[in-house]
Amino acid sequence: MPLSKFKKTLSDYSIAVLILLVLWEAASMWLNKSYLPGPYLSFLTFGQELGRKLGPHLLVSTGRVVISLVTALIPAVLLGMVLGRVEKYDRIAAPLIYLTYPVPKIIFLPLVVTLMGLGNLSKIFLIWIIVFFQILVTARDAARQVNKSMVDSVLSLGAGEMQIYRHVIFPSCLPKILTALRISLGTAIAVLFFSETVANLGGYGGIGYYVMEAWARLEWNVMFAGIIAMGIMGFVLYLFLDWLEKKICPWEFL
């Protein structure tokens, strides 16, 4: 990204941030209740807490999200592409996917926690199945839509099946996969928050745990520091995916 464009993006974001802060401040002044502290106090607490307990909590949560995204992404993309391309596998898998896809996976939380305990594994797994299905369905549909003439013309150059995946199917699905990933990021963070609040081992249990603790102690500004941390985590990951798409799919942005 050229510097001038970067500056423009930065100023656009600054304006948006300013608007949000003003609204927040206005709401806080108007309500005038301890449970809605203003942005100044919240960010001040955020700054202080980051060096203390909040930092490790943030790290734990970010780690969980990133690990589940990455480990779900790879098998989902591979399997999705194969299902989208090979009719006979898809005929077996499609009914399974259609039956299970609409079920909100969070409903398995009690079961998953019982099986995998209160630690990292249960949370990573919950996010994993959500992201996995989302990406699987996206990759499959995208692979089905790949233009047949495009495949044929590459086949006529002598390409084998692997080369078709590499040169045609994968790049053709990639933008849709990244879009799906950005959308499932929101769901992933929501599920993470929820599972961290209801099932944890104490200690550094992640931002969800941190926020619930602060709430229980009625430390509102600390709670808001946690909310800010989660917001920033989502924003940074979102920006990263956005950047990644521009980086690896340059043809989409001509």
Next chain:
Amino acid sequence: MLKIEDLEVTYKNKISFLALQGVSFTLEEGHTCAIIGPSGCGKSTLLYVLAGLLEHSGGQVLINGETVRPKRRETALILQDYGLLPWKTAQENTSLGLEIRGVPSEEKRALVEEAMQELGIWEFRDNYPAQLSGGQRQRVAIARSLTLKPDLFLMDEPFSSLDALTREGLQNTLLEFWQKRRASMVLVTHNIEEAVFLGQRILIFSGSPGRILHVIENKEMGEQGYRNQQLFYQRCSRVREVIEKGV
């Protein structure tokens, strides 16, 4: 040499569909033929069979005496659209065939530059297909097949989405090539002038099931200034007549 005898092609889906029946013709080494006929008469189907991408249900297809098979290295297929990959630059698209064949990168680069220079698209090598004009895109598709040094060119309406002037320019380019390299060429087209300009022999197809209705010899093809000769116009009228009246 391309030899097709009593070719029959059936699409087998829920209901099977006879797309071609009793198609026979030969194309001598280094000669060209143009195929023209109504939409849906099986022209693309025929090219797909020749390219080894579609199996035939009857008859024989021999290329240089061997039964047609997938991935014959010396056959090049050029389609109307979608031949280029949107995520590869012009140069990467041109390299694709060599890359698939595992040609070492030094050699690959040299061959690609040569082909792109020859077609006048080297300066656009870093453009993505979306940043090329329709004519430039087809030049890339042609350059890509040239890198593979084919002896048989199969083209399915390669210029039909181009405007008249660009189209004539590319027809001239193609003719020059053919005169230089003398590869065999099968060209499917909807355009009568194109068929007469580029086909030494013109096969007129009719549909349901597709078969050869009539063959017009056009030996004068490739003569200097053929496009403006009286004979050229006569041939065009003749082709039009056969298409319209069936005789």
